Amino acid sequence: MPVVQFLLRAALPARRAAPPNLSxxxxxxxxxxxxxxxxxxxxxxxxxxxxxxxxxxxxxxIDAGKTTSTERMLFYAGxxxxxxxxxxxxxxTDYLPQERERGITIQSACIPLAWxxxxxxxxxxxxHVDFTMEVERSIRVLDGAVVIxxxxxxxxxxxxxxxxxxxxxxxxxxxxxxxxxxxxxNFVRSVRSMEKRLGGWGISLPVQWxxxxxxxxxxxxxxxxxxxxxxxxxLVSMERLxxxxxxxxxxxxxxxxxxxxxxKERLFDEATAARQKMVETLAELDDELMDLFxxxxxxxxKISTGALHAALRRLTLAGKVVPVYCGASFRNIGVQxxxxxxxxxxxxPVDRPAPEGIIRKTGESVPVHHSDPSLCALAFKIIHDPxxxxxxxxxxxxxxxxxxxxxxxxxxxxxERGSKLLQIYADDFEEIPECSAGNVxxxxxxxVTKTGDTLCQSNDHRGLELHPIxxxxxxxxxxxxxxxVSEEKALTEALEILQREDPSLHVSVDxxxxxxxxxxxxxxxxxxxxxxxxxxxxxxxxxxxxxxxxETIQDEHTETYLYDREVxxxxxxxxxxxxxxxxxxxxxxxxxxxxxxxxxxxxxLVLAGVDASxxxxxxxxxxxxxxxxxxAALYGxxxxxxxxxxxxxxxxxxxxxxxTHVQLYTPELSTLPAIRAAAQKATQLAIKTLAxxxxxxxxxxxxxxxxKLVGAVAKDVSGVRRGEIITLDGMDAQGDxxxxxxxxxxxxxxxxxxxxxxxxLRGLTAGNGTFSMTLQGYGLMAADRARDVVEEVxxx
Ligand code: GDP
Ligand code: MG
Numbered sequence: 001m002p003v004v005q006f007l008l009r010a011a012l013p014a015r016r017a018a019p020p021n022l023s024x025x026x027x028x029x030x031x032x033x034x035x036x037x038x039x040x041x042x043x044x045x046x047x048x049x050x051x052x053x054x055x056x057x058x059x060x061x062i063d064a065g066k067t068t069s070t071e072r073m074l075f076y077a078g079x080x081x082x083x084x085x086x087x088x089x090x091x092x093t094d095y096l097p098q099e100r101e102r103g104i105t106i107q108s109a110c111i112p113l114a115w116x117x118x119x120x121x122x123x124x125x126x127x128h129v130d131f132t133m134e135v136e137r138s139i140r141v142l143d144g145a146v147v148i149x150x151x152x153x154x155x156x157x158x159x160x161x162x163x164x165x166x167x168x169x170x171x172x173x174x175x176x177x178x179x180x181x182x183x184x185x186n187f188v189r190s191v192r193s194m195e196k197r198l199g200g201w202g203i204s205l206p207v208q209w210x211x212x213x214x215x216x217x218x219x220x221x222x223x224x225x226x227x228x229x230x231x232x233x234x235l236v237s238m239e240r241l242x243x244x245x246x247x248x249x250x251x252x253x254x255x256x257x258x259x260x261x262x263x264k265e266r267l268f269d270e271a272t273a274a275r276q277k278m279v280e281t282l283a284e285l286d287d288e289l290m291d292l293f294x295x296x297x298x299x300x301x302k303i304s305t306g307a308l309h310a311a312l313r314r315l316t317l318a319g320k321v322v323p324v325y326c327g328a329s330f331r332n333i334g335v336q337x338x339x340x341x342x343x344x345x346x347x348x349p350v351d352r353p354a355p356e357g358i359i360r361k362t363g364e365s366v367p368v369h370h371s372d373p374s375l376c377a378l379a380f381k382i383i384h385d386p387x388x389x390x391x392x393x394x395x396x397x398x399x400x401x402x403x404x405x406x407x408x409x410x411x412x413x414x415x416e417r418g419s420k421l422l423q424i425y426a427d428d429f430e431e432i433p434e435c436s437a438g439n440v441x442x443x444x445x446x447x448v449t450k451t452g453d454t455l456c457q458s459n460d461h462r463g464l465e466l467h468p469i470x471x472x473x474x475x476x477x478x479x480x481x482x483x484x485v486s487e488e489k490a491l492t493e494a495l496e497i498l499q500r501e502d503p504s505l506h507v508s509v510d511x512x513x514x515x516x517x518x519x520x521x522x523x524x525x526x527x528x529x530x531x532x533x534x535x536x537x538x539x540x541x542x543x544x545x546x547x548x549x550x551e552t553i554q555d556e557h558t559e560t561y562l563y564d565r566e567v568x569x570x571x572x573x574x575x576x577x578x579x580x581x582x583x584x585x586x587x588x589x590x591x592x593x594x595x596x597x598x599x600x601x602x603x604x605l606v607l608a609g610v611d612a613s614x615x616x617x618x619x620x621x622x623x624x625x626x627x628x629x630x631x632a633a634l635y636g637x638x639x640x641x642x643x644x645x646x647x648x649x650x651x652x653x654x655x656x657x658x659x660t661h662v663q664l665y666t667p668e669l670s671t672l673p674a675i676r677a678a679a680q681k682a683t684q685l686a687i688k689t690l691a692x693x694x695x696x697x698x699x700x701x702x703x704x705x706x707x708k709l710v711g712a713v714a715k716d717v718s719g720v721r722r723g724e725i726i727t728l729d730g731m732d733a734q735g736d737x738x739x740x741x742x743x744x745x746x747x748x749x750x751x752x753x754x755x756x757x758x759x760x761l762r763g764l765t766a767g768n769g770t771f772s773m774t775l776q777g778y779g780l781m782a783a784d785r786a787r788d789v790v791e792e793v794x795x796x
Pocket of ligand 1: 060061062063064065066067068069178179180181182327328329330331
């Protein structure tokens with residue numbers, strides 16, 4: 001059966017004809033869509049051409065309407081029989097209780113939907129600042145994105161942050177200016193805010209024009225008092241689209257745009273001008289269209305809609321344009337055209353450059369082509385389901401992943417036995433036999449796989465590894481303790497599970513106090529963690545949320561330590577010499593060819609891989625550990641010392657440690673634990689001698705505020721919060737006189753000054769300000785600040 005039919009048959013009630021293609025005919029109504037949930041399509045359908053898959057993400061600032069729009073998409077595609085409502089906590093994609101309570105998306109949920117012969121794997125991403133890691137790992141596996149903006153605010157702080165993340169992974173995108181029904185909504189201004197504030201990618205190009213009528217002419221009754229948003233004009237076909245026939249917006253009427261008296265004439269003229277601009281822009285960027293444009297000699301009607309579609313697709317894929325749509329999801333206006341846009345202009349997996357894999361042994365980089373028969377898949381998300389156990393979400397880049405196959409985790413060099421494969425419907429699943437290249441699914445039964453790991457067939461000996469997903473260092477820390485001894489095991493287990501699910505959560509034990517510490521990305525992150533523990537009925541107590549400071553060294557030192565102890569009547573002895581220096585260039589990883597350098601999350605570089613020239617005693621006598629094991633023991637010891645600085649017990653950052661010599665004695669004396677202990681002690685002594693200094697996290701903060709409050713907020717940033725303002729409104733101080741309703745302040749601010757900033761900003765802006773922040777780096781503290789922090793942490 002051809003795939004198209006398969007998809008439609010799977011999605012439609014029996015014997016009903018396929019719905020006509022909306023874009024090709026006018027005035028059509030979709031058949032009523034009612035789908036029993038068991039009638040699902042599954043993505044691994046072998047006949048589904050990979051060209052018809054779209055792995056998409058919806059990215060935006062919080063509250064722009066991602067979840068609301070997603071709910072409509074699910075409804076129009078027939079996955080749900082009624083529209084869920086964010087405000088009532090009944091959406092499909094926000095399914096964790098914390099998400100429903102707060103009305104925000106924490107974990108990105110994944111959902112496939114059939115739309116006009118295509119399969120859209122929709123990955124909803126969270127918008128809150130604390131969950132940038134979630135966004136990062138979603139973007140990594142996306143092929144295209146839909147950027148949603150609020151038509152009143154235009155580009156907001158988080159939109160910029162996420163846009164940059166999408167730039168990093170070169171993700172083609174389209175944009176949807178949502179909430180056009182709100183008072184103060186302005187399409188043109190929103191597009192202009194995209195042009196001004198979102199750099200590094202294509203030109204924002206409207207492909208639609210809003211039908212905004214004066215109140216007196218409003219037929220829809222939407223909006224009270226002001227102008228009414230009634231629908232959109234498709235600038236490619238010059239048709240007017242109207243959703244007012246049906247309250248759920250399923251019926252889309254299309255009719256040729258005609259001019260007429262009064263408002264009709266205004267609309268016609270506006271749309272004609274916008275179309276003219278669109279065609280000219282496309283022709284300027286695309287040679288094929290330029291030829292047609294020149295041939296047409298001013299008569300735009302000679303350029304076919306097909307030619308425009310093709311040029312838009314080429315340019316969107318090339319990152320030269322971002323087609324911009326408009327609508328109001330909440331009013332059920334415009335969502336289907338965005339879905340059409342996604343399949344028309346956004347890439348299928350084959351339209352993306354093949355991701356790079358690294359052959360572990362040789363360091364050689366090779367592209368992973370979707371047509372390569374060998375399996376290569378990336379684990380991008382892990383969820384622990386109380387009934388099904390651990391579910392590992394993977395994107396398959398090449399080959400086919402079959403259920404119940406023996407796999408190899410290339411990253412951890414371990415065998416893994418997968419059990420069932422599941423197609424994912426947010427919090428609900430369907431078992432599938434296999435998952436082919438370009439698709440996304442969940443595997444059950446894996447034991448060791450973590451986010452960012454590469455999986456291949458167990459008999460694949462290439463050792464091909466995809467780039468891992470970067471984990472930002474955690475900047476907040478909090479102690480945690482089981483309420484009673486009997487609860488300890490439950491707590492340890494729960495933490496293990498949560499840590500596997502969320503790579504930006506770190507659990508460690510403070511060697512000094514024996515306290516368990518959890519660290520994460522933000523206050524909300526750790527707060528939600530506490531709630532999730534409670535949900536698992538783990539009874540525990542948590543300390544205050546504190547900032548995870550760092551300690552660093554500024555000079556170099558060479559240290560030799562002879563470990564010589566008797567423990568339980570058994571002697572052990574080993575000597576390690578090492579050199580510790582400030583790490584000059586964090587990007588430089590190949591400082592010492594031949595010695596395996598290992599970087600860590602804290603920006604340290606450890607050169608602990610030793611060859612025979614650096615080990616005395618080895619080889620003269622049989623029975624010593626192998627060089628690889630010695631290197632691992634050295635690395636472990638050094639890491640142990642670096643994880644806890646001598647000043648206040650915070651991790652050491654930006655140090656370079658190189659083992660220069662190891663002295664072994666006899667195989668009985670110089671055991672691996674002895675070598676490890678010698679390395680740890682030598683590192684500790686060296687750091688102590690160098691008297692480390694305190695560093696604090698410095699955040700890059702983007703604050704989005706109503707234009708008239710910029711002054712007050714900026715004053716607070718620089719005056720009260722020790723902030724350094726970098727730009728106002730994404731531009732330098734050239735004095736921009738734009739009339740954006742909102743402006744963006746970008747500043748570098750110590751994290752310490754950002755604690756509780758949500759509340760402070762709410763106060764300063766009467767609830768109309770938002771901000772987003774990412775870790776920029778660590779800055780040395782002034783002496784008096786450092787003294788305060790020491791007092792605060794030590795408590796005296
Ligand atoms: P998310 O944070 O991006 O997922 O945003 P939500 O979908 O949760 O929406 C945030 C708020 O905006 C909710 O109260 C929605 O009801 C509201 N909203 C979403 N879309 C529209 C729209 O088109 N018009 C109006 N007026 N409100 C909307
Ligand atoms: Mg949401």
